[in-house]
Amino acid sequence: MTALEDALWSYRTGLLPAGHPLTDALEELAGRPRGHVLPAVGLVDVRTGRAAPPRDLEVADGRILDRGPAPACAWYALPGLVDAHVHMSSAADLVGLLVYGVTAYRQMWGEPAHRYAAGVYRARHAVLPRPWVAGGVVDGPRSRVPAAVTVVDGPRAVRHVVNEALAFGFDGIKVYDDLAEREFTALVQAAERVGLPVVGHAPERVPLTAALRGMWSTEHLYGVVPNVFRLPPAARWSALAGALDRREAQPGPLAELFAGRWVCPTLTAWRARTGERRYTRPSGAALRMAAGGRRRSWGAAAREALGTTEAVAAERGRLVDRLGHLTRLLAEGGARPLVGTDCGNPFVVAGPSFHKELAELSRAGLGLATVLTAATTGAQQALRLDDPGPAGLVLYRRLPAAVGDLARPDAVLVDGVLLDGADLDRLWALRLADAGLDAADWPRGELDAVVAGVPREREVTSAG
Ligand SMILES: [Zn+2]
Numbered sequence: 001m002t003a004l005e006d007a008l009w010s011y012r013t014g015l016l017p018a019g020h021p022l023t024d025a026l027e028e029l030a031g032r033p034r035g036h037v038l039p040a041v042g043l044v045d046v047r048t049g050r051a052a053p054p055r056d057l058e059v060a061d062g063r064i065l066d067r068g069p070a071p072a073c074a075w076y077a078l079p080g081l082v083d084a085h086v087h088m089s090s091a092a093d094l095v096g097l098l099v100y101g102v103t104a105y106r107q108m109w110g111e112p113a114h115r116y117a118a119g120v121y122r123a124r125h126a127v128l129p130r131p132w133v134a135g136g137v138v139d140g141p142r143s144r145v146p147a148a149v150t151v152v153d154g155p156r157a158v159r160h161v162v163n164e165a166l167a168f169g170f171d172g173i174k175v176y177d178d179l180a181e182r183e184f185t186a187l188v189q190a191a192e193r194v195g196l197p198v199v200g201h202a203p204e205r206v207p208l209t210a211a212l213r214g215m216w217s218t219e220h221l222y223g224v225v226p227n228v229f230r231l232p233p234a235a236r237w238s239a240l241a242g243a244l245d246r247r248e249a250q251p252g253p254l255a256e257l258f259a260g261r262w263v264c265p266t267l268t269a270w271r272a273r274t275g276e277r278r279y280t281r282p283s284g285a286a287l288r289m290a291a292g293g294r295r296r297s298w299g300a301a302a303r304e305a306l307g308t309t310e311a312v313a314a315e316r317g318r319l320v321d322r323l324g325h326l327t328r329l330l331a332e333g334g335a336r337p338l339v340g341t342d343c344g345n346p347f348v349v350a351g352p353s354f355h356k357e358l359a360e361l362s363r364a365g366l367g368l369a370t371v372l373t374a375a376t377t378g379a380q381q382a383l384r385l386d387d388p389g390p391a392g393l394v395l396y397r398r399l400p401a402a403v404g405d406l407a408r409p410d411a412v413l414v415d416g417v418l419l420d421g422a423d424l425d426r427l428w429a430l431r432l433a434d435a436g437l438d439a440a441d442w443p444r445g446e447l448d449a450v451v452a453g454v455p456r457e458r459e460v461t462s463a464g
Pocket residue numbers: 085086087108342
């Protein structure tokens with residue numbers, strides 16, 4: 001075992017440290033009954049955005065049973081939201097997801113701590129969003145981050161990756177930019193034999209056609225555009241612009257390649273790196289939401305944003321808009337979009353950022369039904385949740401008419417446990433207190449902290 005692996009094992013309870021106020025709160029909620037009645041619920045059909053006539057629902061040990069018609073809607077319910085690309089690093093992150101209606105997530109760089117949280121979830125020892133956890137990142141011998149990844153350079157290493165994923169219960173294998181084509185092909189075949197999906201960055205040395213054929217999902221639109229953050233800072237955005245020019249010139253063949261494929265563009269994370277403040281809104285309060293180990297990268301990002309002129313940031317922002325438009329083209333061509341945030345990265349806060357991603361996709365022109373499907377039932381398929389019942393419900397007193405209405409649920413059902421508005425308020429207050437903030441600094445349901453002197457405005461989304 002390497003020193004890093006040793007450290008990761010010693011940190012395995014790190015997401016839910018014993019005695020931490022947030023751990024205590026989540027454990028205490030696990031004592032609640034998982035059998036009760038939800039009266040008069042109009043289930044929202046995510047394919048239309050319309051609610052079915054109200055029914056009384058019985059929750060029995062986490063499962064939902066129909067108990068017949070009810071006179072008038074008291075609740076409108078959607079399947080629990082799914083963040084398809086996260087990096088959880090604390091109980092605060094887990095709470096952030098729940099409070100914003102996210103009842104399942106895809107952890108994209110799994111460590112023992114994430115498997116431990118999955119154990120706690122299954123044992124029902126705390127109320128947690130349902131995890132899907134990829135193993136540690138798999139890269140090639142020319143990796144730019146060799147100390148952090150498993151380098152795969154031949155058949156033995158391929159077998160090791162599969163052994164490890166199965167041994168520690170990981171749900172999939174995440175590949176990275178520098179995996180070589182021969183090892184990629186061998187890994188995809190070995191993973192397929194044992195039923196493990198391969199996800200992650202489309203490796204740059206693998207032709208896109210082969211990458212898409214072998215991968216269950218691809219992230220950040222890499223493969224469509226390169227991972228420009230591997231380039232020196234001065235070269236990044238012009239490289240992105242060049243790649244966009246080339247792709248936009250021939251959108252048809254690209255859309256054909258992606259038809260039927262899961263694609264997780266993480267536009268919010270792209271946006272956060274532009275230095276544009278209109279949607280990212282870096283602030284002292286937001287900076288405090290970063291857990292200990294993340295503070296340095298968040299601080300560096302804040303300094304970089306402050307050093308970026310508004311004109312430059314706006315120009316980069318337009319490139320992210322173009323990534324959004326490409327996402328729409330891919331979706332229209334039959335690709336299956338996912339709502340993933342890459343939260344944990346600078347100024348992408350677990351929970352609120354999910355709703356920023358919904359707004360990004362909406363602004364890019366994806367319709368309400370497409371976005372809702374991506375956020376719920378589509379994602380359940382991508383996570384291969386054969387049993388979507390316990391994944392949860394997100395409940396509202398009024399029918400959500402646009403994605404902007406989803407960020408402040410009136411209740412959340414997690415594996416049978418109902419968190420009502422007061423519970424969500426209390427959990428959010430505890431999450432803020434953990435960051436040294438109070439409720440007025442970041443009202444629940446807002447996408448950003450309140451910044452003195454900046455008027456609060458709703459994110460602009462398309463109407464449909
Ligand atoms: Zn990520």
